[in-house]
């Protein structure tokens with residue numbers, strides 16, 4: 001079976017890896033757009049404190065985090081271990097004891113159905129600061145053991161290398177999808193034609209340009225995120241936890257003193273690929289407010305990415321009913337580094353006719369008007385609010401799930417273990 005994938009962000013790269021591993025004939029085409037989200041994403045993997053009240057979304061989100069150890073195992077088998085993935089824990093911080101009480105209750109409720117979340121511990125201000133020394137001294141914490149981080153650039157590169165090793169071809173060109181008589185025939189890129197039995201459009205915030213000419217229009221908007229990387233000279237940050245303060249910002253430590261402070265959520269930004277004075281100021285002010293010890297850090301760079309925001313919180317994962325042989329993986333918004341690897345796996349299983357790890361019906365690209373209207377309302381709300389309406393632990397709805405068990409039963413048999421990011425950018429919906 002010949003499959004062409006357009007877009008080598010986390011979704012497309014994961015689909016390419018899983019499909020080529022399953023023996024499919026895969027070509028992946030990517031235009032290396034400025035602002036591709038995967039290259040800018042913070043890498044927080046901690047869905048369990050999400051404030052989304054969409055049950056199907058939360059199930060997918062939690063399953064996405066739970067899939068990481070499994071994916072890391074598959075990549076290790078393929079010789080790829082440099083993902084920037086680490087189960088470093090996530091630390092929700094606040095000076096408000098009531099907010100911490102509330103978050104702790106939520107975390108404990110969700111923990112019952114989320115083995116990947118690991119232990120949940122309430123920490124005093126000194127204990128909190130001991131885990132992340134630049135923090136203010138008055139902040140208490142809730143530590144979520146299963147919180148993790150990943151480096152989107154390294155992960156996508158590892159997935160592509162592994163896909164190549166399984167025989168996939170990688171083409172660096174701008175792609176156009178071709179269809180005749182209501183069926184895809186392939187992709188044109190750089191003057192060449194790549195015939196295909198199925199085409200996966202995983203083109204992030206740019207997907208509309210590909211879908212509209214096929215009469216398969218879906219609304220996907222770019223939401224700009226500016227995110228600041230700094231270095232704390234001499235600090236051994238590799239094992240520090242992710243910091244989730246009240247609000248939509250966060251801190252993500254990586255190795256070698258690197259601390260990433262995120263991020264703006266600029267709905268309506270268009271594809272304006274710039275670092276702005278206001279964006280930089282916002283991110284730094286929020287970071288220093290909770291972690292004044294970062295004031296001495298060296299500014300390394302500011303990355304800019306466009307989150308693909310669909311009309312609602314639920315992504316599209318599946319066949320597009322208007323065109324035979326066309327599937328999409330899109331609309332992952334602020335949760336794409338968490339969900340993306342699993343989304344690619346689900347798409348791969350769909351295309352090869354394998355049984356699915358999760359029920360994809362809630363994410364069907366052909367789903368009905370009700371869901372679209374609900375989604376449009378969520379988008380309007382996001383646009384009105386500007387920033388993330390989801391995040392924080394503090395304002396959450398509670399629905400509980402067994403997603404991780406679902407993923408675990410089918411797939412984890414060879415590798416038990418846990419995994420991943422949290423909250424944050426993560427928080428969905430509107431968000432992100």
Ligand SMILES: Cc1cc2nc3c(=O)[nH]c(=O)nc-3n(C[C@H](O)[C@H](O)[C@H](O)COP(=O)(O)OP(=O)(O)OC[C@H]3O[C@@H](n4cnc5c(N)ncnc54)[C@H](O)[C@@H]3O)c2cc1C
Pocket residue numbers: 006007008009010011012029030031032033035036037038039040041042043044045152173174175176202203204205206207210224225226227262263264304305306307308329330331332333334335336337338339340421424425426432
């Ligand atoms: C600042 C920021 C912080 C974030 N932090 C987190 C986080 O902490 N946790 C989390 O879970 N998520 C996070 N996200 C969200 C996450 O990064 C995205 O949801 C995810 O990366 C989207 O992946 P994608 O593959 O759909 O899109 P992308 O990564 O944007 O990839 C789309 C690809 O398609 C290619 N393309 C587009 N059109 C064409 C064409 N015509 N021909 C060929 N190629 C084409 C582009 O070049 C691009 O490489 C963050 C996002 C941002 C911007």
